[in-house]
Amino acid sequence: DADVTQTPRNRITKTGKRIMLECSQTKGHDRMYWYRQDPGLGLQLIYYSFDVKDINKGEISDGYSVSRQAQAKFSLSLESAIPNQTALYFCATSARGPSYGYTFGSGTRLTVV
């Protein structure tokens, strides 16, 4: 099994729908992150969490929310999806901070029509 698992791998949804992307990890890492990848823009940070009670906004949090259900689970929600949220979404974990590097999931490709 992968260290960081994202579900679903692909999703097509309609404008205005609520959708949740899930991430689970077996690394035992405290820190978890959600990034969005758009062609030509690299990865942009949406939210990050240092533990279950510590949630922080990233560069582009508007339109998104997160839930850290347990140390191993970190979900990203789009309350009312819009077409410009069509992107590739990555979950990542790290042991104690970015200087230790990240472990990435395989990504969720989301299309909002």
Added chain:
Amino acid sequence: AQSVTQPDIHITVSEGASLELRCNYSYGATPYLFWYVQSPGQGLQLLLKYFSGDTLVQGIKGFEAEFKRSQSSFNLRKPSVHWSDAAEYFCAVAPSGANNLFFGTGTRLTVIP
């Protein structure tokens, strides 16, 4: 403004040729520096990282990178490219005291026979 710049959007090299991918950063103090690779349909995998010390660092898959403080650069190199190296490559930095990584926009590598 603080940034990570990868000036080459797309590079094409012949199999067996040498490769250099450029990365420049603009942060006050020397940050932690990373190179990640993303194969099609996959998450990002850490190739190598620089914290301090020897400015030439070795990574996985035969890659190396050289940190040059005077140029604020951290270029990735490989002496002989293999077809399996075709992927997208991301430079990332963790500024001193930062809680997350900042990524460049990526360089897509195509390898021709």
